[in-house]
Amino acid sequence: MEVENQTVFIVDDDPSVLRTLPRALMRRGYNVEAYESGHDFLQANAGVKPGCLILELSMPGMSGLELQQELLELDSRMPIIFITGHGGVPESVKAMRAGAIDFLEKPFEPEILIERIEEALAKDKENQREYQKQKQTRQRFERLTNRERDVLDCLLLSDTKKVSSKGVAQVLGISHRTVEQHRSRILEKTQTSSLPELISSAKLAGLHK
Amino acid sequence: MTMQDGFFGAFMPHGMCYVWRPDILGLHVASDIVIVLAYFSIPIALYYFLKQRNDVPFKPVWYMFSTFIFACGLTHAMSIWVVWNGHYGVHGLLKAFTALASLGTALMLYPLMPKLIALRSPSELEQSNAALQSEIETREKHEMETSRLQTELAHIGRVSTMGEMGTGLAHELNQPLMAISQCSDTALLIANESNEYDEALVECLEDIQTETQRAGEIIRALRQFVNKETSNRLPVDIRSLVEQVVKLVKAEGLMHNVSIESNVSTYARPIVDRVQIAQVLVNLLRNGVQAIANKSSTGGTVTIGVSQSHSHTSIYVDDTGPGLAPGLDFFDPFTSTKAGGMGMGLSISRSIVESHGGELIAENVEGSGARFSFRLPLGVVT
Numbered sequence: 001m002e003v004e005n006q007t008v009f010i011v012d013d014d015p016s017v018l019r020t021l022p023r024a025l026m027r028r029g030y031n032v033e034a035y036e037s038g039h040d041f042l043q044a045n046a047g048v049k050p051g052c053l054i055l056e057l058s059m060p061g062m063s064g065l066e067l068q069q070e071l072l073e074l075d076s077r078m079p080i081i082f083i084t085g086h087g088g089v090p091e092s093v094k095a096m097r098a099g100a101i102d103f104l105e106k107p108f109e110p111e112i113l114i115e116r117i118e119e120a121l122a123k124d125k126e127n128q129r130e131y132q133k134q135k136q137t138r139q140r141f142e143r144l145t146n147r148e149r150d151v152l153d154c155l156l157l158s159d160t161k162k163v164s165s166k167g168v169a170q171v172l173g174i175s176h177r178t179v180e181q182h183r184s185r186i187l188e189k190t191q192t193s194s195l196p197e198l199i200s201s202a203k204l205a206g207l208h209k
Numbered sequence: 210m211t212m213q214d215g216f217f218g219a220f221m222p223h224g225m226c227y228v229w230r231p232d233i234l235g236l237h238v239a240s241d242i243v244i245v246l247a248y249f250s251i252p253i254a255l256y257y258f259l260k261q262r263n264d265v266p267f268k269p270v271w272y273m274f275s276t277f278i279f280a281c282g283l284t285h286a287m288s289i290w291v292v293w294n295g296h297y298g299v300h301g302l303l304k305a306f307t308a309l310a311s312l313g314t315a316l317m318l319y320p321l322m323p324k325l326i327a328l329r330s331p332s333e334l335e336q337s338n339a340a341l342q343s344e345i346e347t348r349e350k351h352e353m354e355t356s357r358l359q360t361e362l363a364h365i366g367r368v369s370t371m372g373e374m375g376t377g378l379a380h381e382l383n384q385p386l387m388a389i390s391q392c393s394d395t396a397l398l399i400a401n402e403s404n405e406y407d408e409a410l411v412e413c414l415e416d417i418q419t420e421t422q423r424a425g426e427i428i429r430a431l432r433q434f435v436n437k438e439t440s441n442r443l444p445v446d447i448r449s450l451v452e453q454v455v456k457l458v459k460a461e462g463l464m465h466n467v468s469i470e471s472n473v474s475t476y477a478r479p480i481v482d483r484v485q486i487a488q489v490l491v492n493l494l495r496n497g498v499q500a501i502a503n504k505s506s507t508g509g510t511v512t513i514g515v516s517q518s519h520s521h522t523s524i525y526v527d528d529t530g531p532g533l534a535p536g537l538d539f540f541d542p543f544t545s546t547k548a549g550g551m552g553m554g555l556s557i558s559r560s561i562v563e564s565h566g567g568e569l570i571a572e573n574v575e576g577s578g579a580r581f582s583f584r585l586p587l588g589v590v591t
Contacts, residue, residue, distance in 0.1 A: 020395070109422055
């Protein structure tokens with residue numbers, strides 16, 4: 001059930017919820033951290049940790065939606081499950097558009113929350129994996145020499161502008177053969193085996209749209 | 210014919226001037242007699258009139274006029290007397306008195322002229338009376354309208370306060386409900402893991418969870434109603450819905466010795482908001498139970514029936530209570546015959562039924578109690 005060092009974070013200003021919800025979740029075996037405001041949550045730098053967030057929508061000071069925006073700006077991909085005692089439809093739409101897992105109206109059935117938590121933690125895990133993969137890929141691309149980067153740029157350009165490798169050679173003022181050599185070095189360093197694979201890898205690393 | 214000196218002496222009678230010609234003398238005397246009678250009668254008539262009509266304006270003028278006419282009468286009477294007796298001094302004094310009276314009347318009359326002209330004629334008065342009357346009626350109507358609007362406004366105020374209260378209440382109640390829900394969940398977990406498994410305890414905890422969720426749904430439905438949020442309409446198995454609501458009200462029925470029976474002859478699945486329609490049915494059933502409980506301790510029966518026609522699902526709730534009290538608008542918010550009743554139940558129920566395109570009808574059943582019924586438009590029959 002619980003995932004290695006994944007934590008279920010709770011941000012809610014209501015003391016009774018803050019006392020009972022963590023207890024219920026801990027009893028089910030989750031790591032739980034609870035905060036009484038979005039500000040406290042941000043200060044603990046919890047947004048970058050693995051896990052998911054159960055977030056009350058309407059709170060004095062920083063609202064749930066504001067915290068969600070704040071986390072998006074911090075590039076945190078933590079999945080969020082909104083909970084609320086108010087149940088405002090417009091807010092829920094906004095929250096869902098910004099990538100929330102679900103929007104639950106208090107009091108919800110505990111099973112539903114558990115389902116959503118599992119969903120959120122799975123998504124978080126996927127996010128983490130993707131993030132790792134992206135990081136590794138980026139590191140591979142960082143091993144390229146400057147010249148190889150130039151060739152890569154041209155190759156990536158050739159994808160969109162339909163430029164042949166001969167064209168690349170012309171642009172860079174080097175021989176077609178040299179381009180071919182660079183190309184195989186690039187494929188080797190980025191652990192890819194074909195031009196399409198290289199391009200999707202570059203996309204993952206954020207080098208190519 | 211005697212001749213005497215002095216102002217009051219008897220001079221030559223006036224008849225001499227007529228040389229006792231019977232025709233001229235007779236004409237004068239007869240005319241004077243008629244004039245005297247007429248002049249004396251006028252003040253009497255006026256006096257009578259003034260006595261009868263207390264509201265006649267300018268009374269002094271009337272009296273003055275009467276005096277003047279009477280004095281004129283006296284003068285003419287004296288004219289008859291002097292035909293045979295020459296008392297011209299007395300005659301002159303009477304004339305002088307008449308002159309004063311007539312002058313006084315004339316002097317009083319002229320300054321009064323503008324006022325007299327301004328006096329309304331009876332027909333004019335009648336007209337203005339009628340105008341006044343219609344004005345009064347208009348004002349009364351306005352006043353009634355104003356007071357009706359004020360009542361309505363106060364009513365709207367109360368309802369909107371209810372709405373705000375409902376919204377605030379929903380939020381405040383949802384927090385503790387959420388806490389209860391989580392606590393019962395934790396307790397259930399502990400009970401299930403315990404070595405001494407207690408079935409009753411587990412059931413209790415499960416019931417706490419179910420009831421908490423139900424409370425939450427009621428609040429949600431209330432808030433949806435208040436906020437006029439769109440409701441969640443799906444095909445609902447009316448048979449299972451009726452079973453469920455009967456179960457909910459059964460305990461309260463037992464407490465008052467009221468049995469609740471259902472008579473569902475359809476498997477219809479009308480497209481409705483399940484929670485809202487459940488709320489209506491619970492409300493109607495509980496009203497039935499309470500109506501019977503208020504009437505007697507011997508109990509009774511509340512029957513809920515559902516039937517299906519080609520276009521509608523018809524639902525009724527009958528009770529064997531005292532029936533509907535006449536002259537009460539049960540559907541009006543804050544109208545209740547129950548001690549401590551808020552009067553919100555039927556008003557909300559009706560709004561829900563109407564929002565489903567139906568109409569909630571309250572009537573008395575001959576020889577029995579009250580019947581509340583409504584129809585839901587065409588559902589999908591399976």
